[in-house]
Amino acid sequence: MAQGRGSATLGGLLAVCLLLGVVAHIADAETHTVDWSFNADAWSKGKRFRAGDVLEFNYDRTKHNVVVVDAGGYSTCSSSGRTYNSGSDHITLGSGTSYFICSLKSHCGMGMKMAITAN
Incomplete structure (x- = not known):
């Protein structure tokens, strides 16, 4: 029986270590x-970006917006x-490339768009 309790303790310790690793990764996220x-x-x-980092967009909401699009939407400035x-x-940010455009008043076509790759 002692062997079974030791296995449970080891499993619990492993779970705690895994949780601490996740928390440490989140704590490393930047804004x-x-x-x-x-x-x-x-x-x-x-700039370097990692999955979990936060992008803070501040702008005049009467003049701009932020639309998350795919690669096609980024290339063609379509806000889907x-x-x-x-x-x-x-x-x-998630892992991989994220695309953002402003869909108001042809702003995307004038360069108000951004592609961010997070590792």
């Missing part, structure tokens, strides 16, 4: 304040994704 303007893609150049329009949006 990046985005320069959401007509040259937004230039803002992201040279989720639209944010609070003027102070916080979007958590």
